[in-house]
Amino acid sequence: MLLVLSDEHKEHLGFLSDVDPAVVGEFGRIAVEFLKKGSNPKIYEGAARKLSVPAETVQHGVEGLMFILTESSKLMISEVDFQDSVLVLGFSEELNKLLLQLYLENRKEIRQILGELAPSLPRYHNLEWRLDVQLASRALRQQVKPTITLKLHLENGDTRSARVLQTDPATLLHLIRELERALAEVKSNHCRRILRNIK
């Protein structure tokens, strides 16, 4: 699968073949950094002054790289397809190699970042538990009632939340049995067949 680059996009990236490969390397580093932590326009101005070009040109160059990186990571394109895709930009071989390296080194992390954008329910993060025996309450003295308090930590994008829940020993065993069935299911013939064939 090849990347489809628009003419506007090619024009934005064209600027990169005019500058030193070391500068492109730096732009690549900035592009990856922006993908991880969000963009910072001040950096464009600084770089533009050094290279004595308009800040907009720098911005287009970095954003063009960000687009190439996210699109190719999203589609998980192969090494060969990546090289063929950037060929149309008419860069030097050295520059193409540099871009490929940038892609391969950061693909995993970029896919992880993109994965967080997918619509999903809160995700499991951690479970803490505590075993108590309830001995008395306002309404009833002299009890022996074992309870398991569970603190379930969930993650939703950047925000973490925790829910405190309680259960009794019999239900806890039931929950474990039921969830073990869920774990066993992924090893069933049906699931293994699907997992093997959709790759």
Place this chain on the structure above:
Amino acid sequence: MELSDSVVKGLQTLADPAYMDFKSFRIFTEAAFHSLLAFPTHSVLDYPELKNIDQALLKHCHIAATTFILEGVKQNADRSTICSCLEDLRFDSERVDAFYELYQKSKTNLEKLLSSIDRCPPHITDVSWRLDYCIKNSHVHKVNQPSYLISFNTENGENTGASSELNFSCTLEQLQDLVGKMKDAAKSVERATQL
């Protein structure tokens, strides 16, 4: 057992054969226990057998008797405590035995009732799960990862009957982690019971 003056007075009235004969006493006591355990409750005032008794006094006796019952269950009072308490209030032995018989019969259910009056975090009662194979989404293609949707059914202790769900997703490894931690908890419970 510490009882307020009003409760003592109500119970003393119950002990008085001039106010209530033994047959009415039995019906009244059964009604008192029944009113604590059954919903919707019948009022003692609804029993035709008790219609010829002063209704205001009957109401007072009912409050006294139910308070005494709940206080006894709350403190896990045994036979000697209940009986000596009633004897001090001048109950004859026939009434003491009749009362204790019902107390013993209803105690377990009353304990359950009282233990359910409790402020506690939502109680997990069951779990449902679903196994998905995520193929792609709008942001990432070729995800190809199994993923679980877990839903804990919970009940809230404060208002009985109100149940809700807690949904979350997890990967295979995360579910293994979750089950592993729950097993640790279960092992601790088992070890604690062997002490």
